[in-house]
Amino acid sequence: MKPVVDGLAQQYKGKVEFRRLDANDDATQQLVQAYGVQYVPTFVFLNADGTRSDQLVGEASAADLTKRLDALK
Amino acid sequence: MKGPRLLIWGLAGVILLAIAIAVALPSPAVREDIGNAQLLQLQAAGARLVDVRSPGEFALGHIPGAENIPIEELTQVAGSWNRGSALIVYCATGARSYQAAQYLAAQGFTKVYNLKAGIVAWDGQVTRGNTPAPAAIKTNGKPIFIDFYSST
Numbered sequence: 001m002k003p004v005v006d007g008l009a010q011q012y013k014g015k016v017e018f019r020r021l022d023a024n025d026d027a028t029q030q031l032v033q034a035y036g037v038q039y040v041p042t043f044v045f046l047n048a049d050g051t052r053s054d055q056l057v058g059e060a061s062a063a064d065l066t067k068r069l070d071a072l073k
Numbered sequence: 074m075k076g077p078r079l080l081i082w083g084l085a086g087v088i089l090l091a092i093a094i095a096v097a098l099p100s101p102a103v104r105e106d107i108g109n110a111q112l113l114q115l116q117a118a119g120a121r122l123v124d125v126r127s128p129g130e131f132a133l134g135h136i137p138g139a140e141n142i143p144i145e146e147l148t149q150v151a152g153s154w155n156r157g158s159a160l161i162v163y164c165a166t167g168a169r170s171y172q173a174a175q176y177l178a179a180q181g182f183t184k185v186y187n188l189k190a191g192i193v194a195w196d197g198q199v200t201r202g203n204t205p206a207p208a209a210i211k212t213n214g215k216p217i218f219i220d221f222y223s224s225t
Contacts, residue, residue, distance in 0.1 A: 072216035
């Protein structure tokens with residue numbers, strides 16, 4: 001998934017902040033629990049005010065991700 | 074006349090044998106219909122709870138702890154799930170989740186449960202809206218996309 005996400009990060013540069021987090025890292029456990037992450041990859045889409053817009057679990061196509069990125073406010 | 078009669082008896086025997094084998098073999102159906110109390114028990118035991126309705130329906134109210142995977146997205150998402158883990162699916166009335174459960178069972182998931190009457194018959198707690206981001210995430214005025222991955 002990394003090449004797809006990296007490509008989208010370039011595409012949405014300046015519009016959406018991209019973060020890649022290791023779900024097994026101790027530092028990310030708070031977020032893993034907060035978003036109920038049980039499987040990787042899990043993609044979380046947050047609006048500018050911090051509310052969750054959407055969440056996808058499992059492999060996703062660039063089109064699936066783009067659709068949700070475009071819906072972010 | 075003996076020939077056709079023998080053929081008929083032979084055919085009947087084959088059909089009976091086929092039925093006997095079908096009954097004796099373990100059923101491939103691993104889907105089970107459950108009620109509200111069973112859902113809570115399974116969820117407490119660690120079962121994954123999946124709401125297969127649309128995001129709009131989910132936001133109006135969903136069972137606490139559920140994740141929203143609309144049925145049309147299930148085919149692509151479920152491929153990366155552990156087929157041996159317990160999975161509970163539900164929708165509004167049990168129709169869409171029935172389809173989802175059938176699909177999952179056919180894909181090799183061995184512990185699939187369908188909330189038979191859906192959320193309309195749910196008498197437990199309901200969470201409304203999308204879950205707000207925890208305070209740990211500070212946005213800088215821009216939307217955020219998080220990719221949780223595993224390095225191991």
